[in-house]
Amino acid sequence: MGSAILRNFAVNICEARQHWTMDEFVPKEIARIRALVGEKGQVIGAVSGGVDSTVAACLVSQAIGERFHAVLVDNGLLRLGEAQDVEKTLSSYLKINLTVVDASQRFLDALKGVTEPEEKRRVIGRNFIEVFQETAKKIEAAVADSPEEAKDGNIEWLLQGTLYPDVIESISYTGPSQTIKTHHNVGGLPASMHLKLIEPLNMLFKDEVRELGLKLGMPEHLVFRHPYPGPGLGIRITGEVTANQLEIARRCDKIFLDEIQAVPGLYRSISQAFAAVLGGVKAVGVVGDQRSYQQCVVLRAVQTKDYMTATACNLDFAFVNKVSSRITNEVRGVSRVFLDVTSKPPATIELE
């Protein structure tokens, strides 16, 4: 209804021409990136395997090929098999020049003893920046050593998957100046690395980014993937993050997501779903004829349009029961499974 009114106003009353199409956007944007970066310019970008950074990476890669360097940081907080899956899709399938850095032990060491949610985010963010900068230096050194003539430019550009809503949010109401939100600046990378920004998605909304992803040949499962937070499982385990808790979180999450995927249409009807570990909370259970005292896990599935507000999904009880049985039977160290039915607000989507 709302879009019909807007269309009528813009097209019928104001007689606006409808000449912007995704088919035209792709070649124009590729040409723009080529002209901007020049014949030898090198671009680097952090790619999480999420929709925004992957679509942006795909576009730049199609524009300048190997001169785009994607970096995936395996922070040890990714889901089961995720680093390998992202590597396979990006490198083998999408032919993106990708470096995967295994920094999982470094993040785990840095998170030792950290329990406060904001402090966890800071520790993860700081380490992410350090790892990214170290990797950028190594890539730059390798580029400089390369005998290929096309590879003798310095890395001067940073690719970011900023979308139009991020740009709108960052417009100052008090004056003409604009400040780009640090959200997509990955903790202030451009400022400290003196790189120029390329933001090819900054005029697009999320649904257009998805359409673009499909146009660029990205697989559907990636294009319609639920959002996954940068700090990953680090904020899906309350309290201290340990190797043991990570293992539990990974296995429970995999079971929940696999079961969701097995029900036709369910994954796409949910905006975000995950299993989280209630770190400090243990409960008594029975295993065989033995008493157990083990971890509690919570399942959360929400529906939202804009992620500013959200409601818990009305999951079928038999389905939830099946997930719960699989988790308690298959994942060592779990005695109970809870379902989080809280809306946002007052809760947030993630637990921390």
Ligand SMILES: Nc1ncnc2c1ncn2[C@@H]1O[C@H](COP(=O)(O)OP(=O)(O)OP(=O)(O)O)[C@@H](O)[C@H]1O
């Ligand atoms: N593990 C990671 N490795 C490399 N880059 C990452 C990683 N986690 C996050 N990033 C970078 O930080 C950006 C912001 O992360 P955030 O979790 O806010 O993602 P987002 O806004 O959902 O974007 P995306 O869909 O690309 O994940 C990502 O777009 C990506 O460039």
